[in-house]
Amino acid sequence: MLDLKFVRDNADRITRMLQDRRLDMDLTPLLDLDQKRRRVLKEVEELKYLRNTASEEISRLKREKTDASDRIEEMRQVSQRIKALDQDLSAVDQEFSDFLLLIPNMPHESVPVGSDENDNRLVKKWGTPPTFDFDPKPHWEIGESLGILDFERAAKMTGARFALYWGMGAALERALITFMLDVHTSRHGYTEVLPPFMVNSTSLVGTGQLPKFKEDLFKLEGRDYYLVPTAEVPVTNIHAGEILDEEQLPRLYTAFTPCFRSEAGSYGKDTRGLIRQHQFNKVELVKLSRPETSYQELESLLSNAETILQELGLHYRVVVLCTGDMGFSASKTYDIEVWLPGQNTYREISSCSNFEDFQARRANIRFRRKGQSKTELVHTLNGSGLAVGRTLVAILENYQQPDGTVVVPPVLRPYLSNTEKIAKV
């Protein structure tokens, strides 16, 4: 959510931002609502002042055993008027905040203006793609022939876009989760948390998934509980409504959770393999920082995520998303795209964003500087560190051998009883 005062004074900048994000949205209803809101607020507050002073007078008259029925009758009228105005006000308020919650964040000045992923800007490449003297296969073929990935049975027990992992496949997924958490906690200073895998709607409004992207979520019937689409939601909301001390910043959290996404609107896309599932595992990195350091924190968050790929020896590139491709809540986003030789393409494996104070305002996460009385909003950041399923995909495709086996990257072997190679059992 944007700052109300900023919206009032910068309607033109917001209009330009909406164009940059390729959104069709008219701001005038919001500004009209704001004026109306303040008009009604002023009137109702004046009446409440009148009522409060009269109340004291009535109280005094009663103590003096004087008749106060005239004043009481008068206030009866005033109170009715207040009640009516209060109802108007809360209706306007509701409409107003509903609108405000639909306005996306302002992109950082360093973000390139563009329409879609073709306008994203390449930041860097790391490593080199492996070479093969045979045709590298896509991971679903590798996984199925090794007997470690089973899409057919997952479809039987649940449906499309689910996977059943067997044996070394399941173990590899688990090894990756543990490896990632170990690196982030022991080397990057993050505190590990294990949050609930369901959250309420308030939390989802806090991070920006609601109210606009309801159709992307799985909701429990008859309850205000949603399956988490990412650990970003519960973890960012850890400090919702709190005022932190300056010394407590930055806070660094890492969490493993499964993620559940309805993938509405992506019918027919990535139907094969693990790339686009309704349920996938992810290790997430979340930071709460002071405003003046948040862009440094974004850079280090990105490099924390990169470390995992480097340790695994996987070639990747980093792009900065353009205005048209960036998420609703983000000010700036880097995507890390890993090389997948089986599909001859780069695929997103991590997305690292600075949300500045956009989520903090929605979730009401503040801090107080030492010796200051004013509170300020923190900046929130998060990034995948990494998407586990896609990492497993990358390992299968990059480490496949001519004989159909897959070599285990050395850093993972301690987590897999020193297994060096995955072969068909």
Place this chain on the structure above:
RNA sequence: GGAGAGAUGGCCGAGUCGGCUGAAGGCGCUCGCCUGCUAAGCGAGUGUAGGGUCAAAAGCUCUACCGAGGGUUCGAAUCCCUCUCUCUCCGCCA
């Protein structure tokens, strides 16, 4: 699932038959004084949000907030209803 108890400011805790209680008292914290140092003592201050005023900030001022929402009333932390959460006991259960 059944029965009961509770939710007040950073924390503890008081609020009588509804009426100067944004909220006593204590602790903590901040500033000042005092004091070889520390401790103690003395004095003052110490919530959040929104509106108005102001070029802006400061200041001044108003409104709201005693778990959340609604109701009764001229007036609600105090009375009534609904919900949420916490705790205790019983039942069930990984």
